[in-house]
Amino acid sequence: MTSGIVSQLFQSALAVLAAPLLIGWVNMCRAWLQNRSAPSLLQPYRALHKLFHKDAAISRNTSWIFRFNPYVQFGCMWLAAGIVPVLATDLPLAPAADVVALVGVFAVARVFAALAAMDTGTAFGGLGARREMFIGALAEPAMLIVFFNLSLIAQSTSLNTIVETLAHGNFLIRPSFAFAGVAFYMVALAENARVPVDNPTTHLELTMIHEAMILEYSARHLALIEWAVAVKLVAYSALGIALFVPWGIAEAGNTAALPLALLALAGKLFVGGAVLATLETVLAKLRLFRAPEFVATAFLLAMLGVLLNLVLQR
Amino acid sequence: MISAAWFDQIISLLAAILLLISFAMLSQRRILSLIELFAWQGAVLSASTAIVAYSANLHHLYYSAAITFALKVVALPWLLHRLIRRLNVRWDVETMINIPSTMLIGLALVVFAFNLAQPISQLATGAARHTIGIATATVLLSFLMMITRRKAVPQVIGFLAMENGLFFAATSATHGMPMVVELGIALDVLVGTFIFGIFFFQIRETFDSLDIRHMEKLKER
């Protein structure tokens, strides 16, 4: 139990503090791939620090939701990062929220983000909210179905149990697994506002989604949101790692395995960030109305995975 | 003493005459002739009732015969005559279906009626064996006549003729209904005819004619 609390606290703190590092790493890789000279790995920290220092300016139209939203974003992402077992599978917080609740956490964040965007009363805010919600509305079920697939394999929706089963059980690679993996990756791209669905580095009004929602934010609010975005990326990456490449994760009660697990995680994130940067460089952003097709494909793949799973089960 | 069989013969004959009159009425275009035929029908009915009364020695049938005579041979024809004279509707009536076709249908009806009455006839004794079928046929023929006529008066005559057929069935098959019932029926027929009479006047007053084609306003559109 104590080991659980230790790994819980450690993991949560780590995910939040190290999140900008991952963003920095992805940006770095991207710059390299695009033949630019890369910013420092710590650049995101500097940006956040700068933003926190500024005085906040807020639109007169807004209500409390607008101001509350950054904290919700940050809190939700923190919680999400806290319940995904990446270092150890005996997180005491994990039973409080299973995979379905995890999706719920992301949904809460999304709904508040969209509401805050509409709260500004500007054309762009509404535009961003609309796009975010419709992409999300398609991505969320796809995500759930991916989880269902894994739940059917592990006979549980508890993240601890799923990861435990996948990492340590006598687990055979199944065809459904591949479908789920691809679907998950696609959904993760969409949910994290990455290319090909969105581009975190653009402010072109015809295409932007996430950025349109946070146009009115400044200073510490913007900083929290940016940070939350980073934590979200970490959470998703951790989730992907835990579900699809869980090898090396610490078993329940095995505190000694934590350093090794940490090392494994760092390595996987290192590779994952590089892959993400490569993909973002290679792929072009889709037209807005191609994006649903992209997410729908993910949905169908996930569904196919579930069906394969059920059909091949006996 | 004349034998029972002989009476049966006479009643069968009268029945045949009744049927003949029915056919005649079916084919008759003139209203006045229709009334005459109706009176004749009444007379035949009255006679057959009297014969049944005599042969079966049933006293109440004599009253019945008398009432029939008074009502159907004297009163109603007289009333009808008066009516059409007052209303001036002596002209010929066009039937819906032409006369030969009507006769053919009538023939089919007679066959049908005889078939229908067969199981009953087998139960009956004496003249009733033949008369029930004929009475049924008379009723159906009168019905047919009512359907084919376009004027109010012939329709009413058809109605009364139907009543005659029923009476004939009652007397010949069952030796008459109980007296109370007969009296009641007679009263109804009388009152009914009076009301018909009142109606003729009102219809004529309202529609300027007794042609029932004027009375086709009430329908679903």
Next chain:
Amino acid sequence: MVEMLWLLGIPLAGGILQALAGQHRYAAELGVGLSFGTLLAAAALTVRVIADGPMLVFGEQFFIDPFNVFLVALTAFVAFTTAVFSRPYMRIEEHHGRLSTGRLRLYYSMYQLFTFTMLIGLTTNNMGILWVAMEAATLTTVLLVSLYRTPESLEAAWKYFILCGVGIAQALFGTILLYFAAERTLGTGGNALLWTHLDQSKVLLEPTVLSLAFVFLLIGYGTKVGLAPLHNWLPDAHAEGPTPVSAVLSGLLLNVALYAVVRCKVLTDGALGNHFAGNLMMGFGLLSVVVGTFSLSRQIDIKRMFAYSSIEHMGIITFAFGMGGPVASFAALLHMTMHSLTKSAIFFAVGHAAQKSGTQIMENIRGLIRTNPTVGWGLALGTFAILGMPPFGVFTSEFLILTTAMHEHSWSTPILLISLGIAFAAIFGKIQPIVFGETTLPRLPHPPAILPVFVHLAMVLVLGVYIPPALAEWYRQAARFIG
């Protein structure tokens, strides 16, 4: 005995009295008084029958049993409330110049005689007299239907007269055949047509003859019940006659005719020992339901529409009697009561509504609940009641009939389901804008007698949730005896 004398004597004497004094200013009040007297006599008779059981009076010529005494009570009651309703109604008609004093005299007189003929028909033990009474009822109502002497009312009355006359003639033929069969077991003479005697020896009656007789009787009396396809006179007569007459036609006359059919069915069932009569009645009943309901939606005249509704309900009752069995017969009797009370209440309300707006065309009657809330609510609640909405009693009987049908003749339920749905849509869709919505209509010269509407509806409502044990027992006895 004494009660019978009063029951039949009051309306007969009343008819003559009104014929002589009907033009008097207080003729309407006199009519109400006479009907009230009849009601009292009926009540006394009812009490007597409940206490002493079935009885024969006047040398077996009259026979009172649970089945008909309940109809006698109902008839006397509705006749009384209708008299109450018609008092101001006919005054207003006179005020509007639609009727002269002479016509009113005819109306008041014929109204009493009509009551008389119905009561005779209900109480007589003699199948022949039953026929005579039915014919006489036709004759009196023909005069009532044609009371306005408009072309339409004449046409309606003429059709009514001819069609019902012909129909009734078929019934006479049926009666003759019945007599023919009875004569063979009961011997010649008056007794062979007495229902009590027939009932006792019904198993001995010749089945072939009886089945033929029943066909003629069903078609004959069925014309008067308004069974499709013999129903064509009914909407015309209801729509064109004065509203009180529509109320008693729908509420009472149809019942009495159906009563005659049921009496014949009991004999036929006894003689044949099979379900022949029931099947025929079910067939005619269903056909009437279908024809009635599908005709509803195209109506523009409000009274005509409710006339079709009467066809529908008579169909339901006939169907239920046809099914037979204690539950279905019970339900049919209940439905008879409920339909009488509800439909006459509706006609009362419709009468006032039509009088108020000067038309029977539904499109021109609007917003009753605003201009005259009592009439509006009366019509709305009455409509819901007749459509089978609980807690009104029509629902009770429909509940029993439908569940029994589902259980015993499930093939018929889709037809009933569709028909009830169509009927609901048609009537409700037309009545809703009449009751609700905006309008500007003048006030009436005489205050409307809306009390009968609510008295009837209150009774229907109470019977929907509570049937007093005495009444239930009474229905049950009647149902047992109908079989």
Next chain:
Amino acid sequence: MQFLPMRLLPIDIAGLAVLFWLALGLLGLLASARPAFINRMLFPLSAAGSLVLAATGIAAMDDAATVMILPLGLPDLPFHLRLDALSGFFLFLLGAAGVGVSLYSAGYFRDTAGPTLGLLCLEYHVFIASMAVVMLADDAYLFMVAWETMALSSYFLVTTEHDQPQIRHAGFLYLLIAHVGAVAILLAFGVLQGGHGDYSFAALRAAHLTPGWASAAFVLALVGFGAKAGILPVHVWLPEAHPAAPSPVSALMSGVMLKTAIYGFVRVVFDLVHQLQWQWGVVVLIVATLTTLFGVLFALMQHDLKRLLAYHSVENIGIILIGLGLALIYAGSNHPVLAALAMIAGLYHTLNHAVFKGLLFLGAGSILHATGERDLGEMGGLARSMPYTAFFFLVGALSISALPPLNGFVSEWLTFQAALLSPALANGILRSLIPFAAAALALAGALTGMCFVKVYGVAFLGAPRSAHGLHAHDAGFWEKLGMGWLAALCVALGLAPVWLVERLEYVTERMVGARLGAQALKGGWLWLAPVAAERASYSPVIFLLVIAAVVTLTFLAVRRIYHGRLRLADPWDCGFPLLDARMQDTPAGFSQPIRHIFAPVYEMERHLPAATDPDPYFSLEIRDRFWRWLYRPVAAAAEFSARQVGRLQQGRIAVYLLYSFVTLLFVLLFVR
């Protein structure tokens, strides 16, 4: 039962509450001249009655069933009343929602004229009383009487403003479908009764049916109760009737009345028919899935707030039925424990929907009252002028969007858990059918979130789109109290699911013969683990605490380390200077992507302005395809038949005589 004096049985208290309501209704009618009395006295008293009923209902769930027989009804069938766990649960639902709605009504109708209010008070109380009787009835007759009384009273409530033709039309459609449904239910009882004229539920339960007849009863019950609940394709009355009614009535109709249909379905299918077949579950599941998706997709397209909420009711009924369909499948395949879970999920959602949909309709009512608008396109920025309403509405919106830790999430979570147990089934087709339902549910949940972002964002956030919004006032004291009660329930039901699930087990014990598995709910009130802790668990309290702690921590940390300086300014909007309220997203605009993606679902009529148009205007009308697919053909067929039948009556007496003649001959032939 210590809190009740005189040792009354629960059923007695429930009966007294019903009588109390009826008395209040009559009192209201009599007190028409004194509207203040009705508002300030009768409606709060009614709320007290609801509270008592809710307490009785929940207390009765774990007791043995209590019965009462009234000397009313049919001669051989006195009214039977019975309060068992299922009735208790639904009475709790009625009472819980009723408290909020009645409190709200105390304020909402303050401007209504006396006579209208008196009548409304009567209809209102007859309505809730009849719903209570529906839940208590223990014989088919009383059930039907209460059922139709409920329909009739709610019809009169819907048509309160009957001078508007569209409201009359709504009322007509509503009552027509309700009545046809009622006849179907009645026929279902007809199937169940053994022909002895005994209609008590005990007798119906004892009837032995062949599988065919049992299926007939099931189909009739599904159609009949579905018509009331609003399943596809008999949902069309819902989006018409709910907007037409006064808002508290909409709240009751959507929140509670639709649930009586769920109650009836469970009662008839699980309890009375009870020879469950898994095929029925498949039917229910398919219908429910389609209903869910249909409801949410059409809800997204609405701009009339109450219509939108009505379509969401369709969706939520679908979700409830997904749970019940799963329960049927599991029960029919001999997995009673799984069936218990599925049924608990369905019933939990039933209660949740009653609470949050009631709350949302009340919120819509407050907006309507304040602005006179139901059209979202005319709202905006209401959060500033009506902060309380905005807050309560947000709670409702988050609940219906199935967001943790509120109540909507709990029931969807349970439904997912039930669906994920499908591998237990032997039938491969079934196994693979259920995930589709789960996927549809997931999609519907996400789309609901989108829809309520639209509603909340457009109505309460941003800048006012019309002058109405500027002069809006917040809801009054009673309204706030009513909405506050329901909002509190949303939170409470979200946070303490175990409390209710444990009670729902009494229901499933009776209905499907099993409780949750032995390993379930081992963790105490804090942990909701419907199968076993390893399988799945969820703790909303911890969830909430952690989020709250994290948010507070962040807030404090930011304030402490940096600062809290804030400056109000005009919106930046990429530097566009001429920003006005009309540039905000419209309701139609917000849902445009969905319309684009799901275009085949909708029947659209669009008017696009041309370049040369002097008065360019874009208009869009979205219609329900079922009107064209089902209702218009049915109406046309009825009209056609009516015309054919009408030809019978064509005025010629000779023809009438001919009918008579031919009938006679025909029947005579038939005799021969």
